[in-house]
Every structure is written in structure tokens, then in C-alpha cells.
Amino acid sequence: MTILVTGGAGFIGSNFVQGWLERHDEPVVNLDKLTYAGNLENLAALRGRPEHIFVRGDICDGPLVARLLAEHRPRALINLAAESHVDRSICEPDAFVQTNIVGTFKLLECARAYWNGLQGRERAAFRYLQVSTDEVYGSLPDGAPGFTEAHRYQPSSPYSASKAAADHLVRACHQTYGLPVLSTHCSNNYGPYQFPEKLMPLCIVHALEDKPLPLYGDGLHVRDWLYVADHCSALRRILEAGAPGEAYNIGGWNEQTNLQVAQALCAELDALAPREDGRPHASRIGFVRDRAGHDRRYATDASKLRRELGWAPQETFASGIAKTVRWYLAHSDWTARVTSGAYQDWIRRQYTS
Structure with a gap:
């Protein structure tokens, strides 16, 4: 038994792959293009482990995907490969259309051909899991109930529009061809x-370098915050027991404004890495020109996942923030390597007020 994970060297992907192999002997074939956000250092703990098979490649490369499916015969394909940063999608939308839409289409076509060639229990057990975002639902008014799986799609950015298009392709592949898909x-x-x-x-990196902590607009845009290990546990549960054709929202039940997030990070850093001048890190919080098409509020209702599959997040906002700050403090070498070169040019361009 094997699973194929795409985008497994990125942020969520590397956490998922590591979490999977901590709990299962089942091998993982990890396909990643290694763009700026994909990093083999994220998988250093798995170096030398035979059950982790890394392949550098693009999900748009249909022959490569087909070969991996034929060679490794996975029981599931989990698509975590995506261009995911809204700011970059506004500046460079082409890459988002290519990876998130065309790439998903290529994966679905390969998965469908592979699944059609399976028989019996192998065919019945196969799953294609598409990992999407709550941003496809658009923006919520203050006080409105959180997004449910039945919420209308109203994407606001090239990023969320590309993910919405991919979601529609996944659903259509299930409805038209019967491919056993799961969507999150x-x-x-x-x-x-x-x-x-x-x-x-x-914010953490800038605070440790005594640089301004830039927030868009008034800093009062609201998001629901989900610790990545909780997200990965939800994906494992959905892959295990989710019903084919169904979509599941995964949320942390932690609505916070961006300003509240920055202040919480600063309070944690004040305790663990205080500034030399004794001033609070929050004194460096500042505001820059708002992002184009910036959604005001997201809130995710994960009741269906809790009710049907028994999943709930384990981390509170406070415990997740503490773990996150401690991780970055303990991995300053990793941060220094990924923020060199072109990253600095991006930050200067993006956060000029």
C-alpha cells in the first residue's frame, strides 16, 4: 500500500508527509516541483528513510504522473500542490492558472485513467483528495455565520478563483466519470x-530583525486560524472515512483580526526573545496600503467534519501561537536560508506604504 502526495515539500505538504510517516509504515511517494516555497530542508528528518520516495516534478507533467501511478500503484492521491499566496496571484496570475487549474486537470485525467485500470477491492478503495481553501467562498459580513460546505462560491482574487475552478473540475470528474473524490x-x-x-x-522574522511589522489597511481583516498539525489530522481522517463526492470544511474555530494575530505573536516574542532596548515588539506594528480585492472576513464552520467524522482541532489559538513562535526561534538557520535573495526584493516591493 502506498499514497501519492503532490506538493509534499511545501508548508502543509511537508507537515502532512512527516505526520503520515510518524503514524504509518505505508510509503509516501512525494511529487514536488520545488518552487520558491518548496524546500527539501522541510523533509530533512526523512532523509534516508526508504518509505519516503521523493520525485522532483510538475503536476502539469501528465506522463510523469501517469508513470508514478503505474509504478507505485497508490491507493490514494492527495493533491497539496498549489500556488497559494494571494499577493503573488495579483502580481503573477499566470502561474496560479497553470498550477492550480491546469495541474489539477492533469492530475484528474491521470487519476481517472489509473482508476479505470484497477479492479475489485483496489478500485473500490482508491481515493483522490483535493485540498482547497475557504477563500473560494469570498468574504463574510461581520456577524454572519461561518462558511458551510453549501456556501456559494464568490472568489475575489486570482488565487481563490483558480482554486474554485479546480474544485469545479474535481466535482465534475466525480459527477461525470464516477472518480471517487474527496474535497476539503x-x-x-x-x-x-x-x-x-x-x-x-x-511578523516573527521581522520582529527578530527589528523591522516594521506590516499589516494591510487597518489590520482588522478577520481570518479563522488553523494550526497545521490539526489540518493534517483532519486530512488523514477524511482520507480514512470521508464519503466519495463529499466536501468537508476544516477550521480552527479561532477567528482573529490580523492585528490581534500580530499582537499575540509580539507578546510571545516579548517573553521569549525580548528586544535589546526593552520596548515591546508590538511597537513596530505598522500599516501599509491595503491589498487589492482584500476580503474582509472569513469564518469556517467545520461542524460537518465534527459531526460526521468525529474530528476537532487539538490546538487552541494560544497553544498554536506558542508552538509556532518556539519553532521559528529554534530554526533561525532555516529562516535565514529561505529569506535570502529574491525574497528581500519581494518584501520591499510588496510592503512599500
């Missing part, structure tokens, strides 16, 4: 190995 929509993830273009690691 997660809220904002955070935790170890997250590339420092996202809010939490960006």
Missing part, C-alpha cells in the same frame, strides 16, 4: 515550515 476547504494555516511571506512567519 481549510481556513488560514500556520505553524512550522511556513514560508515567511504569510502573516505569522513574516
Whole structure:
């Protein structure tokens, strides 16, 4: 028995692969293109383990995907490969269309051909798991109930539009061809190995370097925050017991404004890595021009997942923040390596007020 994971050297992917191999002897074939956000250092703990088979490649490469399916005969394909940063999608939308839409289509076509060639129990057991985002639902008014799986799609950015298109392809493949698919929509993830273009690691890195902590607009945009290990546990549970054709929201039940997130990170850093001048890290929080098309609020209702599959997050917002800050403090070498070169140019361009 084997599973094929795409995007397994990225933030969520590397956490998923490591978490899987901590709990299972079942091998993982890990296909990743190794873009700027994919990093083999994220998988250093698995070096030399025969049950982790890493393949560098693009999900848009249909012949490669087909070969991996034929060679390793996985019982599941988990698609975590994606361009995922909204800011970059506004500047460089082409890559998002190519990876998130075309790449998903290529995977579905290969998975469908592979599944059609299976027989008996192997055919019945196969699953294709598409990992999507709550951003496909658009923005919620203050006080409105959280997104359910029945919420209408209203994507606001090239990123969320590309993920919405991929979701529709997945659903259509199930409805038209019967491919046993599972779909998930997660809220904002955070935790170890997250590339420092996202809010939490960006704030941590900037605070430790005594740089401004930039927040878009008034800093009051609301997100539901999900610790990455909780997300991975939900994916494992959905892969184990989810019903083919169903979608499941995965949320942390932790709505926070971006300003609250930055303040919580700063309070943790004040205790663990205080500034030399004794001033609070929060004094470096500042505001920059708001992002184009910036959704005001997301809130994810994960009741279906809890009710039908018995899943609930284990981390609170406070415990997840503490673990995240401690991880980045303990991995300053990793941070220094991934934030060199082009990253600095990106930050200067993106956060000029």
C-alpha cells in the first residue's frame, strides 16, 4: 500500500508527509516541483528513510504522473500542490492558472485513467483528495455565520478563483466519470515550515530583525486560524472515512483580526526573545496600503467534519501561537536560508506604504 502526495515539500505538504510517516509504515511517494516555497530542508528528518520516495516534478507533467501511478500503484492521491499566496496571484496570475487549474486537470485525467485500470477491492478503495481553501467562498459580513460546505462560491482574487475552478473540475470528474473524490476547504494555516511571506512567519522574522511589522489597511481583516498539525489530522481522517463526492470544511474555530494575530505573536516574542532596548515588539506594528480585492472576513464552520467524522482541532489559538513562535526561534538557520535573495526584493516591493 502506498499514497501519492503532490506538493509534499511545501508548508502543509511537508507537515502532512512527516505526520503520515510518524503514524504509518505505508510509503509516501512525494511529487514536488520545488518552487520558491518548496524546500527539501522541510523533509530533512526523512532523509534516508526508504518509505519516503521523493520525485522532483510538475503536476502539469501528465506522463510523469501517469508513470508514478503505474509504478507505485497508490491507493490514494492527495493533491497539496498549489500556488497559494494571494499577493503573488495579483502580481503573477499566470502561474496560479497553470498550477492550480491546469495541474489539477492533469492530475484528474491521470487519476481517472489509473482508476479505470484497477479492479475489485483496489478500485473500490482508491481515493483522490483535493485540498482547497475557504477563500473560494469570498468574504463574510461581520456577524454572519461561518462558511458551510453549501456556501456559494464568490472568489475575489486570482488565487481563490483558480482554486474554485479546480474544485469545479474535481466535482465534475466525480459527477461525470464516477472518480471517487474527496474535497476539503481549510481556513488560514500556520505553524512550522511556513514560508515567511504569510502573516505569522513574516511578523516573527521581522520582529527578530527589528523591522516594521506590516499589516494591510487597518489590520482588522478577520481570518479563522488553523494550526497545521490539526489540518493534517483532519486530512488523514477524511482520507480514512470521508464519503466519495463529499466536501468537508476544516477550521480552527479561532477567528482573529490580523492585528490581534500580530499582537499575540509580539507578546510571545516579548517573553521569549525580548528586544535589546526593552520596548515591546508590538511597537513596530505598522500599516501599509491595503491589498487589492482584500476580503474582509472569513469564518469556517467545520461542524460537518465534527459531526460526521468525529474530528476537532487539538490546538487552541494560544497553544498554536506558542508552538509556532518556539519553532521559528529554534530554526533561525532555516529562516535565514529561505529569506535570502529574491525574497528581500519581494518584501520591499510588496510592503512599500
